[in-house]
Amino acid sequence: MPTDQLPIGTFSRITHLSQKALRLYDERGLLVPAARDICTGYRYYTYVQVERGIRIRHLLWLGFGLSEVEEILEARERGDAGAIREHIAERLAATEREVGRLHVIAEALQRQKQDPLNGELSMSITEPLIKDIPTQRVLSRREKGVYHEAIPRMIRELFTYVCPEDGRQPAARIAGPVMFICHDEEYRETDADIEVVIPITGPVTLDGGSVEVRTLPGGRFFSVLHTGPYPGVGKAYERLFTAMNERRLMLVGPSRELYLNDPDEVREEELLTEVQFPVQEIPPSP
Template sequence: MLKIGDFSKLSRISIRMLRHYDGIGLLVPESVDEFTGYRYYTEAQLPLADRIRSLKAMGFSLSAVSEILKAYRDPRALREYLLIRREELKDQAEKTAIQLRILETTINRLGKDENVMEYSVVLKEIPQREVASLRGIIPSYEKEGILWERMMQEIAPQKVQYANPCYSIAVFHDKEHKEQDPDVEIQLSVQGNYRNTEHVVFKQVPAVQVASATFKGSYDQISVVNQAVANWVRDNRYDFDGAMFTIYHVSPAQTRNPDELVTEICFPVRKK
């Protein structure tokens, strides 16, 4: 039999946590002295303690650990728990990476002129064009690459010829900003006639008048660019008139360096 202090050292779990685990029935001592209340464990309980510690290190809650331990001898069930946790951690890592990038951008801007008018806003017409279009609901705006990958796979067999200039566009159809499941359409300018595929539609898009601002660098600037466009629309007596879209002049598909990205934000507008 092992005293709680010895078991704590061997299992690398603090006495405080061992008492807590006992209280919730997760790791119960082999025996408790009825007079002193001292807890005693056995060497045979060390593997269980190690499983608990490992699962906690993976970020599982204690309630989840309790459930997983019941299925620990079932490899399929255990694998399913671990795969689900892996996806959760990947999602957290992506969100953390975004937060870090925003922090870095904000730190770099400190002390610099943040006048939104540093972004030049122009009124222009995006001409009528033939496009390959794919529209879908995606988990988040950051997952737009799912649509581009699907489009490229489906149009590749037809050896599609791209127009010059070849506008690579993402249209955001929702009436509001969406925290999840946004409705996004991507368009690629093409020349020639092609068959629609399972998800891709070839169509003509009419010309549209837009208030446009182009910027270089990471997408963390978009909110400030949007402010510049909003101010221009107000000052020049225009109204917003349709779904906002972006033109990717240099996209993540062309560079992994966010400082090299070149993006044009376009808001369809009409004169008041």
């Protein structure tokens, strides 16, 4: 072995990257050994590669995925600082959202600690009622993703069409609360089918992207109003399903969540979320 080369074990200790990880990075072309023993296949690295290995470990520690690490290192080789800043900005935004989520969990745990029997019930849910809701013209954005990441981002994107950042007065007007529409038949962690809509009136200019104007169907809806932090909205769903069973109603379309106030303007305990289920009566047995 040449004196300027490091066996994989030594390289692993220096960079704090496991040998299993180094083999994976070799296969992906992310960190390819400088040499390989013809007989044993044993990998060897150079001292120059230590810097790249440490940089990979640092980026992974910051929360970037391997594909993102590859893109960042490629951008670094091109001298593309703008691309790197974009990746960092996206990771920072995701981290801040996660910090916010953990803060909500910490507060919930504190309430639970203070009142172990009832601390999780710092919310209120109205009695379910039937509503006849008309069709609505809405600005819509639909994609697959993770709920807590996608919904706030999609809401911000839609608001750029009705509340331009440059202060211009838009032609379209908001005609109702922001809604999240769930198109999945089951809860999905990472690839949920998410649609966010804003009811509008007036003309709107679209840029040919994934935002569209469509007609949201009306109909008969079973509804409750939930007051409290968003993570507790599941209790509203539980209340609706229980009441539906009692009243012999069945779900006939995607559920909706209507956000009736702004989390930036009120405390979590004051957040208002209306949950709506499109329903019809279960036909009597023959």
